[in-house]
Amino acid sequence: MEGFEVAVVGAGPAGSAAALTLAKEGVQVLLLERGSFPGSKNVFGGRIYTYALKRLLGDRWKQAPIERFIRKEGITFMTNENSFTVEFESKETQTSFTAIRARFDKWLAEEAEKAGASLINDVRVDDLMMDNGQVKGIVAGQDKIPAEAVIACDGTTTNLARKAGLITMLNPEEISIGMKDVTELPAETIEERLGLESGEGMAHVYAGYPTKGLRGGGFLYTNKNSLALGLVVGGDDVSLKAIPSHTLMNTFREHARIKRLVRGGKTLEYDAHMIPEAGPGMINRPFTGGMLVAGDAAGHLLNNGYTFRGVDMAIMAGIAAAETIIEARKKKDYSANSLRSYAKRLKSEPSLKDMYTFSKVPNYLRNRRLYSVYPELVCSAAEAVYRVDSKGKRKIYKELRAQTKGRVSTLTLIRDLLRGARTF
Amino acid sequence: MTESEEKLSLDKRLGTLSFNKDPEPFITVDTETCFKCEKKPCLYICPAQVYVWEEKLVYNTEGCMETGACLIVCHKLGAKAIHWKYPSGGHGVTFTQG
Numbered sequence: 416m417e418g419f420e421v422a423v424v425g426a427g428p429a430g431s432a433a434a435l436t437l438a439k440e441g442v443q444v445l446l447l448e449r450g451s452f453p454g455s456k457n458v459f460g461g462r463i464y465t466y467a468l469k470r471l472l473g474d475r476w477k478q479a480p481i482e483r484f485i486r487k488e489g490i491t492f493m494t495n496e497n498s499f500t501v502e503f504e505s506k507e508t509q510t511s512f513t514a515i516r517a518r519f520d521k522w523l524a525e526e527a528e529k530a531g532a533s534l535i536n537d538v539r540v541d542d543l544m545m546d547n548g549q550v551k552g553i554v555a556g557q558d559k560i561p562a563e564a565v566i567a568c569d570g571t572t573t574n575l576a577r578k579a580g581l582i583t584m585l586n587p588e589e590i591s592i593g594m595k596d597v598t599e600l601p602a603e604t605i606e607e608r609l610g611l612e613s614g615e616g617m618a619h620v621y622a623g624y625p626t627k628g629l630r631g632g633g634f635l636y637t638n639k640n641s642l643a644l645g646l647v648v649g650g651d652d653v654s655l656k657a658i659p660s661h662t663l664m665n666t667f668r669e670h671a672r673i674k675r676l677v678r679g680g681k682t683l684e685y686d687a688h689m690i691p692e693a694g695p696g697m698i699n700r701p702f703t704g705g706m707l708v709a710g711d712a713a714g715h716l717l718n719n720g721y722t723f724r725g726v727d728m729a730i731m732a733g734i735a736a737a738e739t740i741i742e743a744r745k746k747k748d749y750s751a752n753s754l755r756s757y758a759k760r761l762k763s764e765p766s767l768k769d770m771y772t773f774s775k776v777p778n779y780l781r782n783r784r785l786y787s788v789y790p791e792l793v794c795s796a797a798e799a800v801y802r803v804d805s806k807g808k809r810k811i812y813k814e815l816r817a818q819t820k821g822r823v824s825t826l827t828l829i830r831d832l833l834r835g836a837r838t839f
Numbered sequence: 840m841t842e843s844e845e846k847l848s849l850d851k852r853l854g855t856l857s858f859n860k861d862p863e864p865f866i867t868v869d870t871e872t873c874f875k876c877e878k879k880p881c882l883y884i885c886p887a888q889v890y891v892w893e894e895k896l897v898y899n900t901e902g903c904m905e906t907g908a909c910l911i912v913c914h915k916l917g918a919k920a921i922h923w924k925y926p927s928g929g930h931g932v933t934f935t936q937g
Contacts, residue, residue, distance in 0.1 A: 451859070451929045456905065458937035467877050516937040537929030557925070572907035572925075586878070594886045596847065598934040654880030654912045661849050661886045669846065684936035685852030687886035689906040743873070 419445040420531070421740055422553050422562040428455035428726045429710025430568035431523040431742075432733030438531035440741050444559065446524065446532045447553075449539040454520030458688035459642045460593065460723055461733060464511045464521070466766065467727035471684040471734060472526065480522050482513040482661075484614025487609075490721065491672070493624035493633075498672045498786065499797045513636045513643070514617050519726075520747050540569065543706070549750065550705030552578060564749045564800050565706045566736050568729070573712035574837055581708060584699045587651035588781060589693040591631055592660050595645025596668065596733045597638070598680035605637055608676055619719070621646075623790025625667040628655060630786055633667050634723075635676070641683060644668065646691060662797075692777050693719060693771050700758060704751040707736040714759075719773045719839065720780055725759040731767050734761040779838040784831060788823050793807025805829045849888055853902040860928035866903065868919045876918035881909045896920075900924045906931050 426448035434446040439501045450456040462485060468476035489502040504788055515755035523695045528534050544559055546550035553575075566577035571590070576582040602613075616637040625633030630649030634644060646667055664685075667673060690711075691697055697714040701707060709715060710729035717724045739757040743749050761767050799814045809817065819828060866889070873879070873896035881890040886901040890909065903926075910923040926932065 449925060451927050451933060453933075454937065455933045456931075458934055483889045515935075517935045534899070539925055539928040572910075574924075584914060585911055587915050588909070589885075590911060592884060592906060592908055637914060643936075650908055650912060651916075654878065654916055656884050657878075657883050659883050659885075659888065661852070661888060664852075665846055682847060682855055684934065686934050686936070686937045687906055688902040689908045689911075705852075790867055820901060834909075 419443050420561065420563045420744070421445070421566065421735075422566060423532075423566045423747055424529075424553065424571060425449075425568035425710070425712075426534060426619070427457055427520055427568055427570065427710060427729060428483070428523060429715065429729035429733040429736075430566070431520070431527045432730040433566045433568065433709060433737040434532040435471065435523075436529035436734050436737030437529060437740060442744065444532045445562070446527055446534045447538045447540055447555070448524070448534065448536045451536055452517070452521050453524035453534070453536070454517040457516040457520055458593065458595070458686040459516060459725060460645065460647070461513045461594070461636050461638075462511045462723075463514050463564060464724060466684045466729035467507055468745050470509070472731055475526070475720050478522075480514060480518040482515060483614060484512045485510070485612065485616045485618050485730055487617035487618065489619040490795040491619065491621045493621055493670065493672065493793050494794045495624060497798055499793045499795040500741060501744070508532065511772060513638050515638060528801040536708070537632075540575065543575060548704060550703065563705070564740050564743070566733075566740070567706060567712055568710045568733065569712050571691045572712045573708065575706070576698060576708045577820050579703050579706055581700060581703060585691060585693065585697060587784050588649065588826060589691060589777075590650040591647045591690045592650060592653065592687065593645060593647045593690050594661060594664055594683055594687045595634075596664065596677075597641050597683045598645050599641045599679045600677070600680040603642055604619065604679075605640075611637070611706075623786060623794075624830035625665060626786055627658060627660070627666065628783065628787030629656060630783065639746050642680070643798060644673065644789060645676060645686075647754045649692075649696055691716065692717075692780075693760070694774055694777055696774065702751060702754040702757045702759065704754070705749050706738060707754060707757050709736045714769070715770065717770050717773060718780070719776045720785075725768075728767060728770065731764055735767070749800070773839070775838045780790060781836060784823060784827075792818055792822060847928035853887060856902075856904070857931050857933050857935075859902060859933065860901065863927060864900070865924050865926045865931070866898065866900045866909075868896060868898055872918045876920065878916050880912035881921065882918040884912045890891045903906035904906045
């Protein structure tokens with residue numbers, strides 16, 4: 416296999432966005448996927464922010480396999496018995512949408528093919544071809560594929576960034592496990608149960624009970640004819656507390672608040688995936704001589720506790736990687752020095768800048784009180800506020816003060832609040 | 840809906856997935872080393888319960904969803920017994936609803 420200028424490894428959103436951008440400039444680009452089709456190995460919570468697709472495709476973004484546009488956002492704090500929900504309904508209807516990766520990633524890779532990229536499925540890339548510390552191509556089984564440059568979009572486990580010495584193994588506290596059940600239900604049932612107009616979608620997160628107080632949370636996304644219900648749990652917590660991760664799925668699903676949402680549905684699939692939670696700091700630098708790294712492999716995603724982004728950032732990083740290669744190609748210089756501008760592009764792109772703005776968030780989110788004490792506190796305070804009985808009531812402020820007693824000291828509470836205010 | 844349908848078992852969940860078995864083993868474990876492992880984190884992290892303890896470590900990669908998390912916890916919290924790579928191209932799990 417010769418004659419390719421650039422090899423892109425991994426046909427997820429980052430890889431396909433990079434391949435498409437390069438192919439449009441007339442670059443001979445090879446796009447490799449280890450699954451039998453793009454998306455077949457990919458799992459996410461459920462939503463994609465539209466702006467990145469618009470940037471990549473212009474008006475063609477509307478042809479994406481969109482499940483439902485999200486108009487309703489919400490968070491629920493849960494205990495075993497109670498739940499407290501905040502919901503936001505937006506007039507804006509096309510900011511983000513739900514999707515199914517087996518369809519979405521396949522479609523996006525086909526868009527890259529239409530632009531001129533060569534997609535080959537069923538290829539696991541095992542190694543890099545190196546010459547004098549510079550990446551010169553890739554190795555897949557017996558095949559050596561030379562290339563002027565490689566873009567590694569090979570996901571959280573990123574074999575290639577490791578082979579290039581850009582990353583060491585992540586720590587358990589830097590990863591989470593995500594799991595979900597996809598449950599088939601008629602569109603009207605979904606809309607009725609979740610209070611949606613025809614075709615509208617919602618995204619909801621759940622704190623506290625779903626993870627039994629471990630770092631993480633539950634989520635619910637609406638597809639056209641199915642619900643994606645799942646949870647994310649910290650790699651360190653679940654291992655050290657000795658709670659088998661998959662057992663949390665039933666804990667969550669059987670909560671009175673959740674049970675009624677999926678009742679009568681047919682389980683279409685159970686999915687799982689590993690999520691990097693360390694931000695772009697997980698990689699020393701996202702470039703080396705002859706190679707760039709984009710997407711999950713480089714930590715291009717963001718969980719700031721209330722929004723969860725990955726696909727949009729992967730697309731933007733893929734575009735930035737392609738633009739860097741296009742510039743290097745003009746100079747015929749793919750050295751590390753020439754590719755250094757990639758790091759600058761990532762930092763100056765407004766949508767990606769969020770990763771750096773919220774860089775202290777992963778550390779803040781390791782505070783276990785966020786998943787145990789505080790959700791419980793919210794629920795018991797609500798219980799006290801709404802309770803009317805023969806004993807009479809205290810004023811709300813006094814009630815809140817009473818609820819914190821024995822759970823968390825006032826000093827700790829204030830410190831967490833202040834730290835939160837500085838972090839978000 | 841019956842109670843059993845609400846309480847989905849892991850077997851039933853994994854039964855919704857399709858797998859194309861890789862003829863080559865892509866996960867191998869030095870199970871002797873596991874006797875020295877105190878925390879045995881692989882038993883808990885894996886969403887497919889590939890690893891179980893039956894007087895020794897037993898593993899069955901047939902339900903493996905290829906998260907790669909077992910490798911991390913084994914090497915950082917455990918006894919460094921797991922050798923892991925993805926199944927070869929086109930093999931392993933296929934997600935249709937991810």
